[in-house]
Amino acid sequence: MxxxxxxxxxxxxxxxxxxxxxxxxxxxxxxxxxxxxxxxxxxxxxxxxxxxxxxxxxxxxxxxxxxxxxADKVYRTRVELGTSTDTGDAEGEVIACRPVPALEESDVASMVAGFIGEQDQLPPMYSALKHQGRKLYELAREGKSVERASRRIKVYDARLLCVSLAGESPCFDLEVRVSKGTYVRVLAEDMARALGCEGHISQLRRLKSGxxxxxxxxxxxxxxxxxxxxxxxxxxMPVDCLLGHLAAHRLSESGAKAMRYGQIARGELAPEMPGTADRALIRLYHGETFVGLGGVESSGDVVPRRLLSSFVAGSGQT
Known part of the structure; x- marks a missing residue:
């Protein structure tokens, strides 16, 4: 039981x-x-x-x-120049220091603009990625390092908010929109090295997710x-707020009955339904109630993909 x-x-x-x-x-x-x-x-x-x-x-x-x-994410971060840490942020131990060269704000702006686009990024050891069943940060805390494969990431936009190069703590604030799997800590380290010094983040705030x-x-x-x-x-917020990027369809009564039993809803869609293509996912509704996701076939059939338990539980209804 x-x-x-x-x-x-x-x-x-x-x-x-x-x-x-x-x-x-x-x-x-x-x-x-x-x-x-x-x-x-x-x-x-x-x-x-x-x-x-x-x-x-x-x-x-x-x-x-x-x-x-x-989904894409938007972050705001502060990059401290001159030192790097083992974690890539202010909570780690300093592992390298390099004097910050004489820089103008225009130098930082030009560097930031150069990072917009696709690039390879090596995930940090202090991350939740796994190696042979163990999280990398667990290995890092034991002083171990393992080989990691680079990831292809994309920086869609990078906006320099402010620059402070005078005094003992030179830094700049940045807002970036990035693809999934992007580590802002690593991006900050790479940016600092592009300026000819070390760097780490001291602040990080996520502003947007999808x-x-x-x-x-x-x-x-x-x-x-x-x-x-x-x-x-x-x-x-309702469950279907996660799926607003997908086309929506209200099931017929026969289509809803088929879906409840895990069966294909035959001829449910007109083949030319806007926003769909063969094998595409669509949001499904029974009346005004969201019931899950279906897959579109070129024939206009809809295949159940991911349905709400509350909807499937109604399979005894007629």
Whole structure:
């Protein structure tokens, strides 16, 4: 007999403003306890030092996390020049120092512009990537280093916000929009080396992830001040907000019945339906209710791909 999951069957997306000094997993578990949710997950780890947008998915929303994991991200960061650390950020131990050459703001701006576009990036040892079943940061803490394959990443945009080259702590602030899998710490190190010195980040804040931006974020202080469970759940966005980039289709009654039984909905679509192509994914609705994802066939058939448990549970209906 399956073990019954504790908590409430809550479904939705919370745009959490993760505080500094808290791991993404700790923030996730704190949010799950606060909402008393049966199931929760997050989409894209933020380092403990980092702050900002951490989408937390509850219940059925966890089924669609991959769509946000693959999304572009926007970050704001401060790059400190002159020293590099073993972690690539201000929480690590200094491992190298190199004097900052005489630079003008225009030199920094030109360098930043040169990083826009596709490039190879070597993931850092202090990361959650795994090697033979162990996370790289675990190996790094033991003083070990292993070979890592470079990744192809893309910097879509990089905007220099301010530059401070005078005094003992030369630095610059930067806002970047990057593809999935990009490590801003590594990008900052590479930028510093392009200027002829070492570098690390001292601040990092995620401002956007896919369709979500900072305007909808909630912090723990505000959430914990809410009066009751209903007020908490009112802060959640619906599950299908993760899938707004996909075309939508309202199922016919016969199509909905087929889907509930895991069968193909024959002739459900006109082949020329806008926004779809053979093998494309589409959002499916029964009436006004989101029920999951289907795959489009060139014949106009729709194949069930990822359906909500609440919808499938209605297979006994007629």
């Amino acid at each position: 399956a073990r019954r999951r504790r908590g409430l069957p809550i479904d939705g997306v919370l745009l959490l403003d993760k505080p500094k000094g808290m791991s993404s997993n700790y923030a996730l578990q704190r949010a799950r306890r606060l909402f008393q949710a049966q199931k929760a997950g997050h989409t894209g780890t933020l380092d403990p030092m980092a702050t900002g947008l951490l989408p937390v998915l509850f219940g059925e929303a966890t089924k669609f996390s991959q769509h946000l994991l693959e 369709p979500f931006d900072a305007s909808g974020m909630q912090d723990f202080e505000a959430l914990e001040a809410l009066p009751d469970q209903a007020a908490l759940e009112a802060q959640l």
